[in-house]
Amino acid sequence: MATPAAAAAAPSTAATSEKKKPVFVKAESLKPGTHGHNLTVKVVDSNAVKATGGANRGGRSSASLNPRGPVRLAECLVGDETGCILFTARNEQVDMMKPGSTVILRNAKIDMFKGAMRLAVDKWGRVEVTEPADFDVNQENNLSLVEYELVNVEE
Numbered sequence: 135m136a137t138p139a140a141a142a143a144a145p146s147t148a149a150t151s152e153k154k155k156p157v158f159v160k161a162e163s164l165k166p167g168t169h170g171h172n173l174t175v176k177v178v179d180s181n182a183v184k185a186t187g188g189a190n191r192g193g194r195s196s197a198s199l200n201p202r203g204p205v206r207l208a209e210c211l212v213g214d215e216t217g218c219i220l221f222t223a224r225n226e227q228v229d230m231m232k233p234g235s236t237v238i239l240r241n242a243k244i245d246m247f248k249g250a251m252r253l254a255v256d257k258w259g260r261v262e263v264t265e266p267a268d269f270d271v272n273q274e275n276n277l278s279l280v281e282y283e284l285v286n287v288e289e
Contacts, residue, residue: 162216169243217275
């Protein structure tokens with residue numbers, strides 16, 4: 135006899151067997167607080183940021199949270215023909231972000247850092263190196279240079 139939870143889960147597995155085609159967006163369409171973006175971008179520049187590995191806010195050492203050692207970070211300027219944005223690469227993503235390479239970012243999200251947008255791919259997304267694209271990155275439209283301010287609207 136099937137439990138109600140198993141019966142409820144059965145229809146959803148059938149629906150997910152047909153995967154949706156990913157919808158690719160351009161850099162200029164990125165907005166604060168959004169997620170689930172798929173982009174094909176070129177890496178313009180990659181700067182390694184100091185690896186974090188000391189005590190964190192909880193007072194515990196990061197070794198207990200991350201057995202693989204300190205987190206490697208790099209800030210990479212990526213973009214397409216419509217604009218560019220800073221991408222925060224973590225750990226093995228850092229090795230893929232070589233200047234001049236073309237990468238596909240799947241399920242990317244927008245993080246806010248000091249009032250500016252940053253693109254990131256967490257454990258639910260994927261970074262893939264692909265064949266070189268035939269576009270030039272529009273560095274005039276840098277979305278990470280736009281500063282946003284959180285405004286509370288009273289109704």
